[in-house]
Amino acid sequence: MVRKPGPKHQMAVAVDMVVLSLRDGRLHVALIERAAPTLRSWWALPGGFVLQGESLEDAAYRELSEEAGIGRGSVVLEQLATYGAPDRDPRGRVIAVAWVVLGANLPDLTAGSDAARARWWPVEEIDHLELAFDHPDILRAGLERARAKLEYTTIATAFLGGTFTMSQLRGVYEAVWGQRLEAGNFHRKVLQVDGFIRSTGEYTHGRGRPAAILVAGPATVIQPPILRATN
Amino acid sequence: MVRKPGPKHQMAVAVDMVVLSLRDGRLHVALIERAAPTLRSWWALPGGFVLQGESLEDAAYRELSEEAGIGRGSVVLEQLATYGAPDRDPRGRVIAVAWVVLGANLPDLTAGSDAARARWWPVEEIDHLELAFDHPDILRAGLERARAKLEYTTIATAFLGGTFTMSQLRGVYEAVWGQRLEAGNFHRKVLQVDGFIRSTGEYTHGRGRPAAILVAGPATVIQPPILRATN
DNA sequence: GGAATAGTGTCTCTGAGACATTATCTG
């Protein structure tokens, strides 16, 4: 242990975000095509350096706003893990605090100050893409975190707007897990979790029987959890 | 986003460890009484600054060795979360990457270079202690992580030596969760998780029926999980 | 034999999942 932080211990600290959203029923992640000299034209997760007076969470929100035009109110943030291999960034020692960000109806992306392009990618197509730095690891961990969290928390509603139907909620699970769920059983399960959803009393109208319009309830945990198929 | 890491982004990065071990059947955490001028004589989690060429995990192992005399082979490390509030350390901006460390039969602690004293504390007694910095938050999160991990991973064996009995394994769960488990049901559940434990064919001898001597198996996940009582 | 500890059997209850059935809308 060293008593005081000295120059030997100073390093750059960054935040990197795995921003997930549903677009026409499929799970997408926000990626930036780098314009900076280092790894130019590689695709990467949005992110940037933490400033001195700024908390890690504030840095994440600032970068979301600068790089993707995403405001504070429209997303849920959760810290994922911190990546600090000495050689993970060719520019020097950079410690990256990674976040998972879930949002509803997020806007199309526009290239920010340091991006050539920015767009939403369907997660199944990412395998064909080479991501910069250790971002493949971070993305994989972020996806797994999101999938796991749907099992035992109510954050699926973060992917939906203020109101939604049971089918739409089920659609979130199906898109994130990449797996079909039986509609009747899902319906019953969600209802029996106290405070997961509340009914507004309103109903949709379209083809088929009208669906109850729901809003997220106060519950945060699902007990017992909704489990993915194990295959 | 900023293109290059500059002086505005440099900050000290530290690791802090929630080191947990069982001592005569109770869960204990390793704490250091600070000798350094800042917050002198407060109790704190062991930890220290990350050096330039060093990975975060290596820094954690080095500090475990320097501050608690704990070697690499005897523990399991898992990254917990990163704490970076601008005012969390009065010495300046310090980003702390926290780890949970689980070990078997860890040695009595001896004060290292920067500690007045070091000792194992039973976790139930920590409430009466004032910990330095945001270490109360970190400790709380570390305990919850350890408790949760016992549910769906086989990590409980990290608290035991190479061999153990079913009672000792159950004792780990009971100590970490602070809750009694029914011996018969626990026995059956552990056996039915493929690869959780292997029998050595040896048996203990003492008072009562001899118990099978077990070793940890190759499995890492428990599916379906062993759940804590919900109260 | 008695105390102590290990391990098994059995019963009940909860909840997941498969699948059939009913309900209510549009065209």
Next chain:
DNA sequence: CAGATAATGTCTCAGAGACACTATTCC
């Protein structure tokens, strides 16, 4: 009416937990 989608009912099966019972040692 047919087609579509929402919601409920019913049955089976797996697994958790309570608790009784058997097994094997030491004294």
